[in-house]
Amino acid sequence: MRTLKLASLTTLAAGVMMAGSALADPITIKFSHVVAENTPKGQMAEKFKDLVEQSSVGDRVDVEVYPNSQLYGDDQVLEAMLLGDVQLAAPALSKFQKYTDQLQVFDLPFLFEDMDAVERFQSSETGQKLLTSLESKGLLGLGYLHNGMKQLSASEPLRVPEDAAGKKFRIMTSDVLEAQFEAVDAAPLKKPFSEVFMMLQTQAIDGQENTYSNIYSQNFYEVQPYITESNHGLLDYMVVSSASFWNGLPDDVRPEVEKALDEAVAYGNEIAAQENQEAKQAIIDSGKSEIIELTAEQRQQWVDAMKPVWEQFSDAIGQDVIDAAAASNEG
DSSP states (O other), rough: HHHHHHHHHHHHHHHHHHHHHHSSSSEEEEOOOOTTSSSSSHHHHHHHHHHHHHHHTTTTEEEEEEOOTOOOOOHHHHHHHHSSSSSEEEOOOOOOGTOSSSGGGGGSSTTSSSSSHHHHHTSSHHHHHHHHOOOOOOOOEEEEEEEEEEEEEEESSSSSSSGGOOOEEOOOOOOHHHHHHHHOOOEEEOOOOGGHHHHHTTTTSSEEOHHHHHHTTTTGGGSOEEEEEEEEEEEEEEEEHHHHHOOOOOOOOHHHHHHHHHHHHHHHHHHHHHHHHHHHHHHHHHHSEEEEEEEEEHHHHHHHHHHHHHHHHHHHHHHHHHHHHGGGGGG
């Protein structure tokens, strides 16, 4: 009997030790994104990692950052997140179409006059509600991360809409962006971001749309002789997690991680404009790509050609959401 009791106590002690070890295992947050470390998103991700390490829960949370599509492209990362393979990502807002139509508002061409208007809309009641529009699908928006306004690059000069006719442009997976290029009789192709450079280099496509920081960091300017400064659209991201993971974080851990994320997003947004200006100047200095500045008349031609896309998607997005976004231009 004594031997049996000792064996039972030994087993119980081993179980307690194993349970204690399990509790001590750090919570791993895999942050997957598709761009380079020197972009606003890349720097934001590293800042988040550093802030978590420096926080009071730094010994309980381990952040791993995977840039440049090392784990997943934006087309796969949300499914991977729902499966628990990734805990944090910041896909372009265009990538959420599968889960909600409302976020397509951010893809509408010539909707926002500048980044100040974008900031006003995203911080508004309507903009904040959009963060939770994915929760029924298992995803939770945690904040908006800026990249900036998009420009058009191409193998030939683009000054008026007719210049884009017949040309093939890579786009993100977005019906709005598809309609945007079809409005100027171009041929949009939905392809992963990681394939863009090769497609441009081999002339499988004629052009693409992106911010200056992405055009520079991904070396698109080296294989695109012309960049039209159109500021026709927005390239922003939503920092997102699975609702089950985020809500399942311990009550004393989640506030610290959320604080670090909010600070990192603010940091990324502060440097986004600076990064784009520096990237633009670097492209100019390289002499490899000519930046075309549109006249007011030329730009208006692009607006007139593309703006009908708003009405095309008003039912899916919600006219109230579009109106709230457009009102942000009034300051």
